[in-house]
Amino acid sequence: MDDLIKYERRSSSFSENNRHSSRAHIVNQLSQLGFSLRLIQNAILYTNSNDLTTLIFFLSKGPEGWDHEFIPNEEYLCEICNEKYTEHSSFIRKDEDREILRKSIHSAINTSFISLQEDEKSEKKCGICFEVIFDQCIIPGCDEHFYCKQCITKYLEAKISNSQVSGIPCPGTTCRTIFSDDFIRSFISPDFVIKYDKFCKREKLIKDPFIKFCNQPDCEGYIRGSSTDVHQFCNICSHEMCFLCGKDWHLEVTCEEIEIKKYNKWAEGKDVKVCPFCNYKIEKNEGCNHMTCIICKYEFCWVCLNPKFSNSGPCACPQQYNNDDNHVNYIDYDRRRIIINRILLGIFIFLFWPLLLPLAIIFAPTYIMVDATSDEDNEVIPHFTRCQQVLYAIPITICVPLIYSCLIVGGFLYLIFKMCCWCNN
Known part of the structure; x- marks a missing residue:
């Protein structure tokens, strides 16, 4: 019996660890997609889901607005996304339901952050993944928030990946605690330590008015100079540079002349x-x-x-x-340009339409399918819509070339048949 109880405890602990690891991974994925930590926390509290697709739908703003319900606060802005009701596809209509839901979200948020102070015997939950903490991270100077070591590591690595290394704060929304340099180094991997040192050094150099970075590709060097000492060499690749304009060294030409020459070449x-x-x-x-x-x-x-x-x-x-001369001349020039472009386009279509039409018929469905499976401008396309577009595009891609080939072959056979009939007559 004792062995059975120990086995059940180990199984329960293993299950909790898996659930905790899964939610921490989801929080990290959503953070890398660009969602703020506050929105992610509200989404997890509101949906109580570990499904990435469900959370993305909840956090995404589609053509009809946000997919989650509009839950107004005292300023009549949404409790979740802090936007107006016109930006939502639906909202809670009954006042009592709205008030109950609003209070429940406030209660969940307050519970996740301050209930641990009120009851020391209760299980502590991570303020990032909202799972029970098995390996707690002790943050010096912050006694209000509790996090897993794994979540803090992911949080710090995400900040470093985005070059945000100056004054990394505690993830708590109301916390002003700033992580120390030693604290950050103790949680990140050696690869991220190298990145962290690199970005920290770069931030210090950016603030130095006597430093400018090398303009050569893939060179991380810099020059140190002043308004009176402008001829400098990169400390790594020894490239000659002008400190005033940051361009290649120009002996007999001023910086203004270099800029004018570059601008005239670009504006030509x-x-x-x-x-x-x-x-x-x-x-x-x-x-x-x-x-x-x-x-x-x-x-x-x-x-x-x-x-x-x-x-x-x-x-x-x-x-x-x-009848201003500038406007009259510009409008005439604009009209001539439009007419010329349309004439050239018409000539191109007339000359090449026998070749363009088959290519358009054959490859247009393929383009639709590729376009349906790609994310333009980092937009999150719903999986159902994407699958629906692909299902439409696949049979079209297969059938259209066959139909087109049958029409060509059929037309060719019809012409042969007519010619045979004409010869027999």
């Missing part, structure tokens, strides 16, 4: 102008003539560079209605 053949307010260089590659500078937010007309006064017309510039 491009529609480039400077903002009339802050002189920031702007390139216009498409769109209307109403421009907004990304630096100073100054709104102006691209043609005459006058400020924008109203929202009427294509570019909201009053000068275009006064």
Whole structure:
């Protein structure tokens, strides 16, 4: 009987360890996907799920808004994502249900962080993965939050991977404790220690006004100089550099002339102008003539560079209605350019359509299938939608070329048949 009890305890402990490791792994994965720790904590508390897909659906904002319910707080913002109800696909309609759910989430959050102080005999739970702690991490200077060593290691490694090495704080949302250098080194692997030292050194060098980094690819060296001592050599690759502009050393040319030459070479053949307010260089590659500078937010007309006064017309510039020469010439040039582009496109399609049409018919379904299985702009595509698109694309990819081949062969046989009939007659 004693052996059976010991076996059951070991099995229970093994199960808890597996569950804890799984949740810690999920928290780390969601953190690497870019979700904040606060959102991840709310998602785990709200769903009580260890399924990565379920948590991603909960944390993702689709075309119709957030998939989780809108749970308003005192400011009528969502308790979970802190956004308005218009950004949610559904919400809790009954006031009593809303209040109960809001209180339950507050209770769960408070329990996960402060209930351990009230009852020392209760089991401590990790503030990151919310599982029972088997290997507790002692954080100097922080007595309010408790974490697993494994979770703290993942947390520190994620911060270091993102080059966030200056003043790494405790994961607690209200905690101001900053991890010491020795504490960080004691939890990360040797590879991350090398990265940590590298990023720390780089941050110190960035703050030094007499330091500039080498401009050569794959070189991590730097130069040290001043406004009076500009000719410097990289401490690693010995590359000659100018300290003032950070470019290659130029003996008989000033930094301003180098910048102007580089700018003129880049701007050649491009529609480039400077903002009339802050002189920031702007390139216009498409769109209307109403421009907004990304630096100073100054709104102006691209043609005459006058400020924008109203929202009427294509570019909201009053000068275009006064037969202004700049606008007339620009509009004529724009129209000529559009007409020429359309003529060239028409000629290209007319000459190559016999080749383009079969390729489009054969490879379009394949493109749809590849596009359905790829994540553009790091967007999280629902698995059901992705599978549905692939299921549509596979039979189309198989059937369309066969149908196209049958039509070609059938048409060819039909022509032969007609020719035979004509010969017999």
